[in-house]
Every structure is written in C-alpha cells, then in structure tokens.
Amino acid sequence: MTDEGPLTPRVTGTVRIVGAGLLGASVGHALRARGADVVLEDASPSQLRLAIDYGAGRAATADDAPTLIVVAVPPDVVADVVERELRAFPDAVVTDVASVKLEPLRELVERGVNLTHYIGSHPLAGRERGGAISARADLFIGRPWVVCRDGKTPASDLALVEALALDLGATPIEMTPEDHDRSVALVSHVPQLVASLLAGQFADAPDGSLRLAGQGVRDTTRIAASAPELWVQILAANAAPVVDILDALSQDLAAVADALRAPEAVGARREVADTIRRGNEGVERLPGKHGQNRRFASLVVMVDDTAGQLGRLFGDLGALAVNVEDFRLEHSPGAPFGLAEIAVAPAVLRDAITGLEERGWKIASTTND
Amino acid sequence: MTDEGPLTPRVTGTVRIVGAGLLGASVGHALRARGADVVLEDASPSQLRLAIDYGAGRAATADDAPTLIVVAVPPDVVADVVERELRAFPDAVVTDVASVKLEPLRELVERGVNLTHYIGSHPLAGRERGGAISARADLFIGRPWVVCRDGKTPASDLALVEALALDLGATPIEMTPEDHDRSVALVSHVPQLVASLLAGQFADAPDGSLRLAGQGVRDTTRIAASAPELWVQILAANAAPVVDILDALSQDLAAVADALRAPEAVGARREVADTIRRGNEGVERLPGKHGQNRRFASLVVMVDDTAGQLGRLFGDLGALAVNVEDFRLEHSPGAPFGLAEIAVAPAVLRDAITGLEERGWKIASTTND
The missing domain is CATH 3.40.50.720 (NAD(P)-binding Rossmann-like Domain)
Structure with missing residues (x-):
C-alpha cells in the first residue's frame, strides 16, 4: 500500500x-x-x-x-x-x-x-x-x-x-459552515432525495415494466438503498439549503414537463434539448478520479461469468502494462456473461485493444473521447 | 465465450x-x-x-x-x-x-x-x-x-x-405498444431526464462545492452525459407517458420539499422518512444480475493505482476459486489508490477474506446482507 x-x-x-x-x-x-x-x-x-x-x-x-x-x-x-x-x-x-x-x-x-x-x-x-x-x-x-x-x-x-x-x-x-451546508445539500443531500424519489416511482410499478431496466437506471437509483433513519435527521438539520435546490429543481422539472405536454409547440423541443445539454455541462464539472476532470478512453470486453475470467483479463492487462483507470462490470439480464468496461489513458487504448485481441478477448466496443 | x-x-x-x-x-x-x-x-x-x-x-x-x-x-x-x-x-x-x-x-x-x-x-x-x-x-x-x-x-x-x-x-x-412505452418512460426516459435535471444544478455551482462530490452523486448523474439530439426525439415521441410520471414525481418532490420547509411540524419527518423508505422499496424491485434480485455479500479491498495491481487481485480471486459477481472500482479524490468493491456469493465471503488477507491484501470493509 x-x-x-x-x-x-x-x-x-x-x-x-x-x-x-x-x-x-x-x-x-x-x-x-x-x-x-x-x-x-x-x-x-x-x-x-x-x-x-x-x-x-x-x-x-x-x-x-x-x-x-x-x-x-x-x-x-x-x-x-x-x-x-x-x-x-x-x-x-x-x-x-x-x-x-x-x-x-x-x-x-x-x-x-x-x-x-x-x-x-x-x-x-x-x-x-x-x-x-x-x-x-x-x-x-x-x-x-x-x-x-x-x-x-x-x-x-x-x-x-x-x-x-x-x-x-x-x-x-x-x-465556512454556510458554504459547507450548501455544498453538501447540492452534491449529497439533494442527490439522495432525487434518487429516492425516482426509485419511489418503481415501488408500485408492474413487474413487466421493470424487466426492461438497464444499467442506466440502476446507477441513477443506487443510493436510494440508503437507510431512512439517519437521512431524516440530516435532511431536517439542513432543510433550508436543501429546499432551495429542490425548488430550483422543481421549476426545471415543471418547465420540461410543460414542454412535453405540447411537444410540437414552438420552443418545446429546444426546452427539452436545453435540459439534456445543461445536464451534460453539470456532469462534466463533477470531479472524477484524482479530483480531476480527466477523460479516459474505454473499451468493453466480454467476460464469461466464471471464477478466474476476470483474473485472466486483469492478468493480461497487467502483462500489457495497461493501467486500469476505472472498471465497471455490467451484467446482461439472463445472459451467462458480463461486459467489463475498462477505462484507460487514451494513449494506450490502441495497444490495449491489439494486445487483448491477440490474447483471445472479444472487444465489444471502444470509445475515445 | x-x-x-x-x-x-x-x-x-x-x-x-x-x-x-x-x-x-x-x-x-x-x-x-x-x-x-x-x-x-x-x-x-x-x-x-x-x-x-x-x-x-x-x-x-x-x-x-x-x-x-x-x-x-x-x-x-x-x-x-x-x-x-x-x-x-x-x-x-x-x-x-x-x-x-x-x-x-x-x-x-x-x-x-x-x-x-x-x-x-x-x-x-x-x-x-x-x-x-x-x-x-x-x-x-x-x-x-x-x-x-x-x-x-x-x-x-x-x-x-x-x-x-x-x-x-x-x-x-x-x-403491447402501450405497455412498452409506459415501461420505457418509467425505467429509461424519466431516469434520463431526472439525471439531467439533477446534473443541471451543477452547471453554475461553485467549484468548491463540487469538490465534496463522491461516488453517490457520480452514479446518480452518470447518464446525464447522454447526447441531446436523440433524446429530444425520444422524449417528444413518448411525451404522454413521460409527463404522467414527471407529474407524479413532481407531486412527491413538492410533498417532501414542503415537509422540509417546516421540518419540526407534525408529520414532517415522517414524510421525509417515507420518501427514503419508498425509494428503498423501489430500488429493491429493479432486476439485478441475471434478472434476479439476488443479494450478494461484498468486500472492499484497497488497491494501488498501478498497472498489474488489479490483475494480481483478480488472479488471487481466481486462484481462490471465488467468482466475482460484481465489481466496482472507487477512487479517492487526491489519493494514489482506489477501493475495489467486490460482490461475491455470501457462502464464499469468509474464504475470500481469509484467502485475500493471507495473500497480503488489505480488506477495507465487508458487508453481508
């Protein structure tokens, strides 16, 4: 260590x-x-x-x-x-x-x-x-x-x-205490509530609907699994800054819902596009690895769902001297294998792909942005 | 394969x-x-x-x-x-x-x-x-x-x-087309909008606030990075089911915001607790690996941020015949190492811990629920 x-x-x-x-x-x-x-x-x-x-x-x-x-x-x-x-x-x-x-x-x-x-x-x-x-x-x-x-x-x-x-x-x-409380309202307390509110919509949903859920919604609602007791105290103690952000969020939500009530009206599609684009800008600003906004290239490798497969994959990556900057294992519902998404420095992407393919790995996709 | x-x-x-x-x-x-x-x-x-x-x-x-x-x-x-x-x-x-x-x-x-x-x-x-x-x-x-x-x-x-x-x-x-459209509105279209709306709140936030962001908010907003062009078409074409869910969400949001406007009022804390609890129920219902709601035990291992470390870890897990059910690499902002969270079948948790510790790995934490 x-x-x-x-x-x-x-x-x-x-x-x-x-x-x-x-x-x-x-x-x-x-x-x-x-x-x-x-x-x-x-x-x-x-x-x-x-x-x-x-x-x-x-x-x-x-x-x-x-x-x-x-x-x-x-x-x-x-x-x-x-x-x-x-x-x-x-x-x-x-x-x-x-x-x-x-x-x-x-x-x-x-x-x-x-x-x-x-x-x-x-x-x-x-x-x-x-x-x-x-x-x-x-x-x-x-x-x-x-x-x-x-x-x-x-x-x-x-x-x-x-x-x-x-x-x-x-x-x-x-x-300052004020800056702290506003900051955690923004990056922790409101995200918790939003994840909980979104996941709450699934509580009474038909089973069939939820079968179509993928990795995106699973990530978006992961923290909705948090325990209520502590969160009630936290949210009550930091209510004012949380309410300020909830109100802003509520306005933005109403604006995009209104646009979708009349999607062919003048300006409606622009409102929807602006919502997505503003989200692009916001998520770009979150600190990633090492507190920076570094962008990595990624490749997705198909892996069997058996012990040792990931070991072999990471062993091969180590042998290729490829440093894994980030890693996510995605499962396909009902399939006996997973997709391993590996983030690497853009400079080593090509060597990583070539090296892994030479070693028999199936690369499902790559991105480099 | x-x-x-x-x-x-x-x-x-x-x-x-x-x-x-x-x-x-x-x-x-x-x-x-x-x-x-x-x-x-x-x-x-x-x-x-x-x-x-x-x-x-x-x-x-x-x-x-x-x-x-x-x-x-x-x-x-x-x-x-x-x-x-x-x-x-x-x-x-x-x-x-x-x-x-x-x-x-x-x-x-x-x-x-x-x-x-x-x-x-x-x-x-x-x-x-x-x-x-x-x-x-x-x-x-x-x-x-x-x-x-x-x-x-x-x-x-x-x-x-x-x-x-x-x-x-x-x-x-x-x-049916109706069931399909309602289902994707619920598990895909609304989660996309919610992630975008939440991430949109970060677009003009002070840098200092965002320094406190952790893995939770990063997961919640990951899909906010999606491109606007296609999403505008999708959302406009499925506007009615999306609006229905946005309206329900908006009501729930208003209820919890009102509760937090007067957190000491009778019933306020119960409203907040119910929001978190309902989120617990909803997220439990999302299909996970292999389309099931199987629960895994997890252990968190500290890994150096160098090529080969994850290879050694997965090699050791393979040698221990431990099948990795899920995997997440979490980075500590500013720290030269990461935390590898590994989900395994509860039955093999103890052997995995013992085996990894014998091989010199530092286990940061374990859960078994």
Missing part, C-alpha cells in the same frame, strides 16, 4: 471520542493504529463495549485530560454533547463530525456557549451500515475532511484538528 | 436494413456473422458506404426480394420509412427498432396503411456514440428485445422477428 511514513500520531495527548458508532469507532481504530491514546464514551454501554473489544480505544476514566475531543453522535444531539464536552474539558479542543454544520453551531451560539475551542468538521466518508461493528481504520483515507474554523479560532486548535484529519489519511478543506 | 451453437442464421432469406447507423449496422454485422444475406440502405451515402466497408452487408439492388426488413432510422421518420417499405415490399415482414412504439403505429394507422406484416420491436441496447462506425455485432447479446405484435399478426411473421432477436443473442419479450 501507500507509504504512510512512520506510524506515529500527529495529534498529541489523549483523544476522547464521544459516540462509538461507525464514525467514532473508525476514528478510534485509525488513531490507535498510529499509537495514539484514545478514550471512548457512548450513551449505549453495549456499543461502547463492542468498540473497546474491537480495539478502538479504552474506556474513559475520571482522570482523563484529553487535548482533543471528537463528538461523533447523531446530528440531533450534536449541540448538546458539544456543549457538555466544552464545559467538562475547558482546556480541550472540541470538534464534531456531523454532516451538517450550521444548525448545531446556531444552537450553541443561542445558548451562549464559549466556542473558542470548538471547530466543527465533517469527513466525507461513510458506509451503508452503521455501528461500532462496521468501523474501519481506513474509512477516511483519501476523503475530503471539511474544517469550519472562525476568526477567533486559535491557530494551535486548528492545527490539532487538521492533524487529526491527516492522521486518518483524509484531506483537510477549510470552508 | 458462450456456446452460441453453429453459426447459421435462424432468419431465412434476405434481410434488408434501412438505416445503417449504430443499430442498423450492428444488426447487419450480427446477421453477417451468422452467414445471412444482408442488404443495406441509408439516406446518407457516406454512412451507407462506411457500413458496407465495415462488413455490415451489401448495397441494395433492384432485384432484392427481402423476407424481413429492419427499419433502423431516427424516431421522427420511422412511420414514413415503414410505410414506404410495406408498400415497396408487400411480401416482406417489416419491423423497426425505435425506442418508442405507439406514436409511429398511430401515424401508420391514421394513414390507413395495411399493417398486417408490420411488427414493431425495440431492442434495449445502445451506446453513448452513434453511427455505423460504432456498430458492433454483439451490441444486442443478452438484452431484452421487445416485440409488439397484434391480434392479426401471422404466426410466421412473429416467428421471423423473434428469430431475428435470437440470431442477435437478444431475449424476445412480447408487450
């Missing part, structure tokens, strides 16, 4: 983690792997026990003097717990990892809590399943970790939270 | 293909590969020349007596071309491959054309890029091929069109 340097923690002193679920326990595992002293607390004794048993840290004691406190509790109770921790440990820096930043901050300000040593943060990481049992030391590796300091934040406090992010392999990104 | 039996065509006689673009030329290549006699025609002499040069068939002559005619022209001109072909070749069976079935049929009925030998069909296949140059003999393999006969369709005509689908490796599915 990548060279992470000597396994000593950048964070100094004891780190106290409140909330030993997926995120909290994952922070614990990652810090423990670097040798940091980690103490854990959780409102649920059984969750706490599990996190300790799995090695995420030790049980908190009355003598602990943490330098850094990580609050990793559900969004609904973040403000309560941050306030309690700031009061209990006035010398510690307190951060939280909730996916909404403005609402808890507003609550804390309203209560008149001294927030000098509070820095909200948000690692863009997660899994479909929660709980200490799902925690992984490498959950945060390579992920953005948003840090929301303000003008009064001491430089040493900021450095400590950024050291935490770096210890976990994440990339710290400074943003 | 799979055993396709002896390469003799099921279709008998000469097949005439009108429209030598992606679909028409692909039909030609597949039939030629089985030794069928294929003649081609296209309004564009250069497209026709290209399709013939690539081996999709021969140029049509005055002496041709086709048994089957495949109309593969843009949706806007399907009715015109089908009418012309039925009149020119009264003994032939005429089918088309347009992605909308009711609108061309309605036009043909209005014109009083004798439709005894017309059977509309629609192969659920395509690529991002069009034209004869993108055509592939295996474009239709494993795909559903909808066939719309009516009560007056002679059995031998139906058999000929189904023979065509089978020759191309597709799975014939009988549906």
Whole structure:
C-alpha cells in the first residue's frame, strides 16, 4: 500500500471520542493504529463495549485530560454533547463530525456557549451500515475532511484538528459552515432525495415494466438503498439549503414537463434539448478520479461469468502494462456473461485493444473521447 | 465465450436494413456473422458506404426480394420509412427498432396503411456514440428485445422477428405498444431526464462545492452525459407517458420539499422518512444480475493505482476459486489508490477474506446482507 511514513500520531495527548458508532469507532481504530491514546464514551454501554473489544480505544476514566475531543453522535444531539464536552474539558479542543454544520453551531451560539475551542468538521466518508461493528481504520483515507474554523479560532486548535484529519489519511478543506451546508445539500443531500424519489416511482410499478431496466437506471437509483433513519435527521438539520435546490429543481422539472405536454409547440423541443445539454455541462464539472476532470478512453470486453475470467483479463492487462483507470462490470439480464468496461489513458487504448485481441478477448466496443 | 451453437442464421432469406447507423449496422454485422444475406440502405451515402466497408452487408439492388426488413432510422421518420417499405415490399415482414412504439403505429394507422406484416420491436441496447462506425455485432447479446405484435399478426411473421432477436443473442419479450412505452418512460426516459435535471444544478455551482462530490452523486448523474439530439426525439415521441410520471414525481418532490420547509411540524419527518423508505422499496424491485434480485455479500479491498495491481487481485480471486459477481472500482479524490468493491456469493465471503488477507491484501470493509 501507500507509504504512510512512520506510524506515529500527529495529534498529541489523549483523544476522547464521544459516540462509538461507525464514525467514532473508525476514528478510534485509525488513531490507535498510529499509537495514539484514545478514550471512548457512548450513551449505549453495549456499543461502547463492542468498540473497546474491537480495539478502538479504552474506556474513559475520571482522570482523563484529553487535548482533543471528537463528538461523533447523531446530528440531533450534536449541540448538546458539544456543549457538555466544552464545559467538562475547558482546556480541550472540541470538534464534531456531523454532516451538517450550521444548525448545531446556531444552537450553541443561542445558548451562549464559549466556542473558542470548538471547530466543527465533517469527513466525507461513510458506509451503508452503521455501528461500532462496521468501523474501519481506513474509512477516511483519501476523503475530503471539511474544517469550519472562525476568526477567533486559535491557530494551535486548528492545527490539532487538521492533524487529526491527516492522521486518518483524509484531506483537510477549510470552508465556512454556510458554504459547507450548501455544498453538501447540492452534491449529497439533494442527490439522495432525487434518487429516492425516482426509485419511489418503481415501488408500485408492474413487474413487466421493470424487466426492461438497464444499467442506466440502476446507477441513477443506487443510493436510494440508503437507510431512512439517519437521512431524516440530516435532511431536517439542513432543510433550508436543501429546499432551495429542490425548488430550483422543481421549476426545471415543471418547465420540461410543460414542454412535453405540447411537444410540437414552438420552443418545446429546444426546452427539452436545453435540459439534456445543461445536464451534460453539470456532469462534466463533477470531479472524477484524482479530483480531476480527466477523460479516459474505454473499451468493453466480454467476460464469461466464471471464477478466474476476470483474473485472466486483469492478468493480461497487467502483462500489457495497461493501467486500469476505472472498471465497471455490467451484467446482461439472463445472459451467462458480463461486459467489463475498462477505462484507460487514451494513449494506450490502441495497444490495449491489439494486445487483448491477440490474447483471445472479444472487444465489444471502444470509445475515445 | 458462450456456446452460441453453429453459426447459421435462424432468419431465412434476405434481410434488408434501412438505416445503417449504430443499430442498423450492428444488426447487419450480427446477421453477417451468422452467414445471412444482408442488404443495406441509408439516406446518407457516406454512412451507407462506411457500413458496407465495415462488413455490415451489401448495397441494395433492384432485384432484392427481402423476407424481413429492419427499419433502423431516427424516431421522427420511422412511420414514413415503414410505410414506404410495406408498400415497396408487400411480401416482406417489416419491423423497426425505435425506442418508442405507439406514436409511429398511430401515424401508420391514421394513414390507413395495411399493417398486417408490420411488427414493431425495440431492442434495449445502445451506446453513448452513434453511427455505423460504432456498430458492433454483439451490441444486442443478452438484452431484452421487445416485440409488439397484434391480434392479426401471422404466426410466421412473429416467428421471423423473434428469430431475428435470437440470431442477435437478444431475449424476445412480447408487450403491447402501450405497455412498452409506459415501461420505457418509467425505467429509461424519466431516469434520463431526472439525471439531467439533477446534473443541471451543477452547471453554475461553485467549484468548491463540487469538490465534496463522491461516488453517490457520480452514479446518480452518470447518464446525464447522454447526447441531446436523440433524446429530444425520444422524449417528444413518448411525451404522454413521460409527463404522467414527471407529474407524479413532481407531486412527491413538492410533498417532501414542503415537509422540509417546516421540518419540526407534525408529520414532517415522517414524510421525509417515507420518501427514503419508498425509494428503498423501489430500488429493491429493479432486476439485478441475471434478472434476479439476488443479494450478494461484498468486500472492499484497497488497491494501488498501478498497472498489474488489479490483475494480481483478480488472479488471487481466481486462484481462490471465488467468482466475482460484481465489481466496482472507487477512487479517492487526491489519493494514489482506489477501493475495489467486490460482490461475491455470501457462502464464499469468509474464504475470500481469509484467502485475500493471507495473500497480503488489505480488506477495507465487508458487508453481508
């Protein structure tokens, strides 16, 4: 794997983690792997026990003097717990990892809590399943970790939270709470709702209709499988920015629906074309691999649906010194084989095709754009 | 590859293909590969020349007596071309491959054309890029091929069109034009518009916001990269069923937006939870691999971003006799490695983990549901 340097923690002193679920326990595992002293607390004794048993840290004691406190509790109770921790440990820096930043901050300000040593943060990481049992030391590796300091934040406090992010392999990104919340509304909360709303249309659809579903609709609705409980809290806590985008989306939807109500009217087809074209522009702007908008050439190879076939394919690609930039395995409903779509640098496309065909692979298609 | 039996065509006689673009030329290549006699025609002499040069068939002559005619022209001109072909070749069976079935049929009925030998069909296949140059003999393999006969369709005509689908490796599915159009509106046309509308919100978004985008939103908006020209024709031709679903979607969107306007009101959180839960139900119903809703266990393996790493991984999986049911490569923005998510049968999950760890792989996470 990548060279992470000597396994000593950048964070100094004891780190106290409140909330030993997926995120909290994952922070614990990652810090423990670097040798940091980690103490854990959780409102649920059984969750706490599990996190300790799995090695995420030790049980908190009355003598602990943490330098850094990580609050990793559900969004609904973040403000309560941050306030309690700031009061209990006035010398510690307190951060939280909730996916909404403005609402808890507003609550804390309203209560008149001294927030000098509070820095909200948000690692863009997660899994479909929660709980200490799902925690992984490498959950945060390579992920953005948003840090929301303000003008009064001491430089040493900021450095400590950024050291935490770096210890976990994440990339710290400074943003205001407002910018953060608008950003996650746009790239996470609204996409979740849109996928759910679209997939919701299939709930009562005839079986026969769904037989015609292909990879496109499966991709579009994949995240609709997310669990409701957490999303209700997230969406409620970030309601205003989410509603703004939903309203814009609703207007755009109404415009294209109206155009399709009279598809032969003047301007109707242009409205539809503009919708698709604007989508082209938007999707082009999403960061892809390595955070860039690099475009790759792709080739689609037919593979039997048996163990070893993909091994042989990737073995051949390795022998051809072709680096696989991206890979997707597409299944044909009812067929005993799949289509392996492989993205490669445009410069190596021709050699990859020639080499694979020489080795007996059937190339179903290629694109180079 | 799979055993396709002896390469003799099921279709008998000469097949005439009108429209030598992606679909028409692909039909030609597949039939030629089985030794069928294929003649081609296209309004564009250069497209026709290209399709013939690539081996999709021969140029049509005055002496041709086709048994089957495949109309593969843009949706806007399907009715015109089908009418012309039925009149020119009264003994032939005429089918088309347009992605909308009711609108061309309605036009043909209005014109009083004798439709005894017309059977509309629609192969659920395509690529991002069009034209004869993108055509592939295996474009239709494993795909559903909808066939719309009516009560007056002679059995031998139906058999000929189904023979065509089978020759191309597709799975014939009988549906009425109404059911077909409603089905593709639901699983293809509306998802395309929804992805485009969502991605459209990113067109003018600040760069900083988009830095937080992850795999979820990338999947949700992937098909927003589709080209506008064809989609405008498809959506205009299937406007009524598309509008019905857009209206339902718009109502659901308004309901959840209203709930989020007052997230603390009685019933608001339940409305949001119901939206996510209904999405859960809908996405569960989409057919997955092999047309079933089989659930797989998955494991996530960390892989270096270098040539040969995936080859080694799949080689090891092959050596462990683990069949890869699905595969997704996820990149961490800014990190020099990726996460390979591998779906396997639940029964082999434990052996796969043990075997891979013994071979030095770092398992980032596993799920088994």
